[in-house]
Amino acid sequence: PEEKVTCIPNSADLDLFASGQGGGERFRSERPWLQNRPLVVYAGTLGRINGVSYFVDLAGAMRQLNSEVRFLVVGEGAETVQVEERARGLGVYGVNLFMEPPVSKQEMPGLLDAATVSTSLFIPLRPMWNNSANKFFDALAAGKPVAINYGGWQAGLLAKSGAGVTLPPADPDLGAKLLFDFLVDAPRVVRAGAAAYQLAQTKFSRDELAQELIATLEDAVSRTSA
Numbered sequence: 001p002e003e004k005v006t007c008i009p010n011s012a013d014l015d016l017f018a019s020g021q022g023g024g025e026r027f028r029s030e031r032p033w034l035q036n037r038p039l040v041v042y043a044g045t046l047g048r049i050n051g052v053s054y055f056v057d058l059a060g061a062m063r064q065l066n067s068e069v070r071f072l073v074v075g076e077g078a079e080t081v082q083v084e085e086r087a088r089g090l091g092v093y094g095v096n097l098f099m100e101p102p103v104s105k106q107e108m109p110g111l112l113d114a115a116t117v118s119t120s121l122f123i124p125l126r127p128m129w130n131n132s133a134n135k136f137f138d139a140l141a142a143g144k145p146v147a148i149n150y151g152g153w154q155a156g157l158l159a160k161s162g163a164g165v166t167l168p169p170a171d172p173d174l175g176a177k178l179l180f181d182f183l184v185d186a187p188r189v190v191r192a193g194a195a196a197y198q199l200a201q202t203k204f205s206r207d208e209l210a211q212e213l214i215a216t217l218e219d220a221v222s223r224t225s226a
Contacts, residue, residue, distance in 0.1 A: 006212075006216045008209050008212055008213050008216070009132060009203075009204065009209070010132035010133075010134065010136075010137050010204070011137060011204050011205065011206035011209045011210075012137045012138070012140045012141035012199075012200035012204040012205060012206060013137075013138075013141055013206050014141050014200055014201065014205055014206065014207070015206075015207075016105070016106075016108075016109060016141070017108075017109045017112070017138070017141040017142045017143075018109075019109055020108070020109020020110045020111075020112065020113045020142065021109075021113060022113065023109060023110030023111075023113045023114070024110065024112075024113030024114035024115070025114075026110070027110050027111060027113070027114035028114050031098075033070065033094075033098060034070055034072075034114070037068050037069065037070050038066075038068065038069045038070065038116045038117075038183050039069075039070050039071075039072060039114060039115050039116045039117075040058070040069065040070070040071050040072070040115070040116065040117045040118075040119060040147070040179070041071075041072050041074065041111065041112065041114075041115040041117070041118050041119065042055045042071075042072070042073050042074070042075070042118075042119045042121060042135075043073075043074040043075060043102075043103070043108065043111060043112070043118070043135060043138075044074075044075050044120075044133070044134075044135045045075055045076075045077040046073070046075050046076055046077035046078065046079045046080045046083055047077040047078050047079060048078060048079060048123070049122060049123055049125065049128070050077070050079075050121055050122060050123070051121055051122055051123035051124075051149075051169075052073060052079060052083050052121060053079070053082065053083055053086050054121055054123075054149055054169070054172055054175075055071060055073060055083075055097075055119065055121060056071075056083060056086045056087045056090060056092065056097060057086075057090070057172035057173075058071065058167075058172050058175055058176050058179065059071040059087070059090070059092045059096055059097040060090040060091075060092050060172075060176075061172055061173045061175070061176030061177075062096065062176040062179065062180060063092060063095070063096050065176060065177065065180045066180055066183070066184075067096060068096075069096060069180075069183060070096055070097075070098065071092075071096060071097040071098070072097075072098050072099075072100065072115075073097070073098070073099045073100070074099075074100045074101070074102060074103060074111060075101075075102045076101060076102055080099075083099070084099060087099070108138055108142075109142060112138060112139060112142035112144055113142060115139075115142075115144050116144075116145075116183065116189065117144065117145045117146070117147050117164070117179070117182070117183070117189075118135065118138070118139035118142070118144045118145070118146055118147070119135075119146070119147045119148065119149075120133045120135045120136045120139070120146060120147075120148045120154070121148070121149050121150075122149065122150050122169075123169075124150075124169045124170060126151075128150060128152075129150055129151050129152025129153070129154075129155075130152060130153070131150075131152075131154075136148070136154060137200070137204055139164075139196060140163070140196045140197065140199050140200035140204060141197075141200045141204075142196075142197075143193045143194065143196055143197035143200070144193055144196055145163060145164045145165070145182070145189060145192035145193055145196060146158060146163060146164035146165075146196060147164055147165050147166075147167055147179060147182075148164070148166055148167070149166070149167045149168070149169045149175065150166075150169060151166070157199070161195045161196075161198070161199055162188075162191060162192055162195045163192050163195040163196040163198075163199055164192055164196065165178055165179065165182050165192075167179065
């Protein structure tokens with residue numbers, strides 16, 4: 001029965017990402033290819049279902065629109081070699097797209113502090129519209145705009161809140177244009193980051209959701225005992 005179902009979503013670790021404020025400056029200064037340029041980040045697994053080749057195609061199309069925008073893949077997986085080969089084939093590897101090994105959860109705040117936009121990606125697979133990818137919630141906790149390439153509740157949330165942008169999964173050229181339009185609108189980028197953090201605070205706070213879980217379990221126990 002619906003009245004007996006409580007849904008607690010994935011959550012944003014606000015305390016962890018608060019520790020990364022300011023870490024982005026060091027991250028950028030240590031990378032001559034980055035410095036003060038716009039940075040689009042994909043941080044996560046490079047598996048078949050993630051479709052990170054789409055990210056490479058975005059970089060290829062963006063190079064024609066604004067060669068200063070940098071794309072960074074941080075992670076590894078079954079398609080690491082494929083992604084690198086695609087980037088080399090498009091002539092973006094080491095030019096406007098860069099790849100680095102995965103980082104620990106404790107290093108994620110500094111990485112996302114350096115990002116202009118963080119992404120969450122999947123191959124076109126409708127069941128994945130119901131996903132709750134950690135990278136989406138990490139971006140919210142870091143107060144960063146989110147770009148995704150799938151529909152579902154996250155796309156609706158971004159559209160309603162203004163916390164990011166949804167890109168067409170089958171058209172990376174159009175996706176790059178939408179991302180370009182977003183990046184050149186500095187006030188919109190700032191508003192999106194603020195909206196992302198507000199979502200983290202008001203809807204996905206890990207502490208508050210943990211308390212909701214505890215309350216739900218305690219209520220279930222009390223009803224059983226009664």
